[in-house]
Amino acid sequence: MEHFDFIEMKVPAKAEYVGVIRLSISGIASRMGFSYDAIEDLKVAISEAATNVVAHAYESNGSGELNIGFGVYDNRLEIMVSDQGESFRFDEIKNRIGPVSAKEEVKPISQMREGGFGLFLINALMDKVEINNEYGVIVLMTKYLDETEVELSDQIQTK
Structure with a gap:
């Protein structure tokens, strides 16, 4: 099994804690040697x-x-990123919320429904995105230090 360090945070699901999460990922990514642009992504x-x-x-x-x-x-x-809130049927709402894949027709931002642009951004900025929504929602995002290790997939995978 590949060795890794695991850091875990649990915060109230309130907007005022999103900044704390951003600071945390900035520190972790900086320590790992990610570029400024990758950290911003x-x-x-x-x-x-x-x-x-x-x-x-x-x-x-x-x-x-x-x-x-x-x-x-x-x-x-x-x-x-996970919660234990209400789950959703990703396949059903994917069409309703806008593009999440580079292969799909890209709509102007003004025509996107709420939430579509967020999923589009996550998929565009990360190297791999997986969503599991069996109980609550779990979004697993991967960013490689070396871009040559990126998998050749532009689809968000759901389980």
Whole structure:
């Protein structure tokens, strides 16, 4: 098994904690040796995923937690953003929220439905994106230190 360090955070699913998450990923990515541009990409992607939890995961009961895990490997950073809120059928809402893949027809931002641009950004900025929504939602994002290790896939994978 490949060795990695795991860092875990649990914060209230509130907008005021998204900045704390951004600072955390900035420090971790900087320590790993990511470029300034890659760090900015990571901050935007994790902000989008966290903001989605804040805005949508706990609508029915009004409060909950946002879990963030960082898998620190020699060649990559894996980020897991999860909640235990209401799950969604990704395949069903994918068509409703806008493009998430470079192969899909890109609409002007003004024509995108709420949430579509966030998923599009996450997919565009990260090297690999997987979503599991069996209970709550888990977004697993991967960013490689060396771009030559990027998998040849532009699809968000769902489980």
